[in-house]
Amino acid sequence: MTPVLSVLVHNKPGVLNRITALFMRKGFNIQSLTVCITENPEISRMTIVMSDMDEAALEQVIKQLHKQIDVLKVTDLTDQARVARELALIRVSSPIAERAVIHSLIEPFRANIVDVGRETVTVQVTGDAEKIDALIALLRPYGIRELARTGLTALPREAASSADAKRSGEAQVLHI
Amino acid sequence: MPGMSKPADDETLTRSGEGGAMWMKGADMVVEALRREQVEVIFGYPGGAVLPLYDALYQCGIRHVLTRHEQGAIHAAEGYARVTGKPGVVIATSGPGATNLVTGLADAMMDSIPLVAITGQVAKTVIGTDAFQETSIIGISTPITKHNYQIRHASEIPKVFKEAFHIANSGRKGPVLIDIPKDVSGEEAWFAYDDPPQLPGYQPTVVPHHMQIRKLMHGLQHAKRPVVLAGAGVLHARATEKLLAFVEKYQLPVVQTLLGLGSFPASHPLCLGMGGMHGSAAANKALYETDFLINLGARFDDRLTGKLEHFAPQAVVAHIDIDPAEIGKNVPTDIPVVGDVGEALSMMLSIDVPPPDAEAWREELLQVKRELPFWWVQDGPHIKPQRLIAEIARITKGDVVVTTDVGQHQMWAAQFFPLNQPDRWVTSGGLGTMGFGLPAAIGAHFGQPDKLVVAILGDAGFQMTLQELAVIGEHQLPIKVVIVNNSALGMVRQWQELFHGERYSESLLPWQPDFVKLGEAYRIPSARVERDEELSAKLEAFLREPGPGLLECVVDPNENVYPMVAPGAGIHQMVGVKP
Numbered sequence: 126m127t128p129v130l131s132v133l134v135h136n137k138p139g140v141l142n143r144i145t146a147l148f149m150r151k152g153f154n155i156q157s158l159t160v161c162i163t164e165n166p167e168i169s170r171m172t173i174v175m176s177d178m179d180e181a182a183l184e185q186v187i188k189q190l191h192k193q194i195d196v197l198k199v200t201d202l203t204d205q206a207r208v209a210r211e212l213a214l215i216r217v218s219s220p221i222a223e224r225a226v227i228h229s230l231i232e233p234f235r236a237n238i239v240d241v242g243r244e245t246v247t248v249q250v251t252g253d254a255e256k257i258d259a260l261i262a263l264l265r266p267y268g269i270r271e272l273a274r275t276g277l278t279a280l281p282r283e284a285a286s287s288a289d290a291k292r293s294g295e296a297q298v299l300h301i
Numbered sequence: 302m303p304g305m306s307k308p309a310d311d312e313t314l315t316r317s318g319e320g321g322a323m324w325m326k327g328a329d330m331v332v333e334a335l336r337r338e339q340v341e342v343i344f345g346y347p348g349g350a351v352l353p354l355y356d357a358l359y360q361c362g363i364r365h366v367l368t369r370h371e372q373g374a375i376h377a378a379e380g381y382a383r384v385t386g387k388p389g390v391v392i393a394t395s396g397p398g399a400t401n402l403v404t405g406l407a408d409a410m411m412d413s414i415p416l417v418a419i420t421g422q423v424a425k426t427v428i429g430t431d432a433f434q435e436t437s438i439i440g441i442s443t444p445i446t447k448h449n450y451q452i453r454h455a456s457e458i459p460k461v462f463k464e465a466f467h468i469a470n471s472g473r474k475g476p477v478l479i480d481i482p483k484d485v486s487g488e489e490a491w492f493a494y495d496d497p498p499q500l501p502g503y504q505p506t507v508v509p510h511h512m513q514i515r516k517l518m519h520g521l522q523h524a525k526r527p528v529v530l531a532g533a534g535v536l537h538a539r540a541t542e543k544l545l546a547f548v549e550k551y552q553l554p555v556v557q558t559l560l561g562l563g564s565f566p567a568s569h570p571l572c573l574g575m576g577g578m579h580g581s582a583a584a585n586k587a588l589y590e591t592d593f594l595i596n597l598g599a600r601f602d603d604r605l606t607g608k609l610e611h612f613a614p615q616a617v618v619a620h621i622d623i624d625p626a627e628i629g630k631n632v633p634t635d636i637p638v639v640g641d642v643g644e645a646l647s648m649m650l651s652i653d654v655p656p657p658d659a660e661a662w663r664e665e666l667l668q669v670k671r672e673l674p675f676w677w678v679q680d681g682p683h684i685k686p687q688r689l690i691a692e693i694a695r696i697t698k699g700d701v702v703v704t705t706d707v708g709q710h711q712m713w714a715a716q717f718f719p720l721n722q723p724d725r726w727v728t729s730g731g732l733g734t735m736g737f738g739l740p741a742a743i744g745a746h747f748g749q750p751d752k753l754v755v756a757i758l759g760d761a762g763f764q765m766t767l768q769e770l771a772v773i774g775e776h777q778l779p780i781k782v783v784i785v786n787n788s789a790l791g792m793v794r795q796w797q798e799l800f801h802g803e804r805y806s807e808s809l810l811p812w813q814p815d816f817v818k819l820g821e822a823y824r825i826p827s828a829r830v831e832r833d834e835e836l837s838a839k840l841e842a843f844l845r846e847p848g849p850g851l852l853e854c855v856v857d858p859n860e861n862v863y864p865m866v867a868p869g870a871g872i873h874q875m876v877g878v879k880p
Contacts, residue, residue, distance in 0.1 A: 146443045149444075188625050191625070191626070192626055193502070194468060194503045195502055196502050197501055197502045
């Protein structure tokens, strides 16, 4: 199980440090972490993806987060229906003669070329981690020069926001 | 009052604004906030970054106790908090002053002691430039405080102090640090203190869910081998009378944690004493064999549980704790109850269920209690440390505040000093801080000035903070310093004897200062006792003499703490339950 937590926090200096210090102190490993402001400028949303852990450890993470004074809400998106997206920028070797191949590879991913040079193109792709991993694997043979990923950001789906959204053993993530 | 502007220059600086707000300087605001929080005593040490604050404190009417080290100040604040239930207040300057608080903050965090620590900081204009005595105490203290603040403008002071005292002394109590840049002390702003704290991210559950309490009471009536485990949560909740009423109503045996001592009278027939690594045979038998364990505000620390798979293996576990993160953390819990122990006990007392049929179990435990008490063997002219503690208890009739350091003498004090009341026992449990006992005794004195304070210390721990003798000498405080001198880091020595082939690596202290002369240098009447036959008389004279005193007690250097559960063993695997 790869836990995904959505955490609303006060948008104040030092809050990120509090959260990461907590993860370090308790020995929890973060796979990705995004922080950005929400519709309310005083509140930020952190989307935290953690390394695999069991239920008890995840429960402890959530409880420890709740203890932070600057944490307003913790939503466990692990098994909830969610919209989860990540953006990646992939600079790939692409002599002019091979550009058409790159175009045809990225097209089904609804990815775009956002920068063009003589030797390389930069591809922008959004989606969940698996989709991005798949595109990276496809592009790797052509020579990936540089890669930047944002990490996951997520919201629960409207249908799942109701109070009775239950956690089942099986992931309810809807893929598009 | 951010919306309110500064008064015109011709108006007086303390003129009242809207809703009784006052226009004040930052440093005066700090003092005013402490006054509003009814702070009686501050422990601290001045320095450059807190000069404006100390100027405001000068002749302000709040007592300030000048320790000789910031670590002494914060342990004193802990001692004060422990015996009063009120937050201890400590002030230190920036940089080294602030870093010297670190051990005390970590200690208070582990033992849930309410503290408000105020540190100076370099001026805002130079923060981040490696200015003289600059350190990021916010970064340093984040993992060892319940919360911390750096004030960016004087206008934040009332709100921050209000929140800090509220956070420190509610929910699971703990230390809160407020870092104040030097220039903030000179800024002026409106001061209003009447608004309640607004903390949407901090809403501790105080009243437990009634369904969980019902479940607990339902389970209790069917138990055959019920046990109550009383932790420090009972003391923090000031619920000792409710605990006594509940225990007597259902005739339940009681085990206490180290920090829970005093939550239930040691003299009570149902009291089995302390459980855990150096707990009593009866207490550990109860924890091992119980089928229904009611944990009241203890956090199932490893020194209590021993190896987890052998801890209460057959029990339905009910755990009442104000910190939900403690429930299920170490021991799987069947009946989780989040809330204040006092509220929980009130609800438990309001539900009447038939008492459990546990007569045989009770008898079995009480028989073990009778047959396997804590013990020592008097086998020579040496003073036995256990008898020393027992004698202190006998002579004082237990009517004193006891503080300890950490190690063997701490365990002997826990075993042989019967605590029958709350707020009489000050010890460093979770962090195990050597050097805690002496400064904590000073704080305990200011919390309970009418009580004699006996600081039971090891020779090694005493030497970590002995400079605080100056405070005792200067104010001639009624604190009796008992040095249990075995010329060793006794507990380290004991573990090396038992688990490291008697290789006493750096644990023996054959060279010692002259403790008597040391005490006398601080103008504290001091004496030494070395032989068992003279112990009672000398101890009696020492304890009866008014004012401060120091007694070096040279004890048997080879004495070990028993019974013992070896590290990694289950609590039923005790060695040394009898001579």
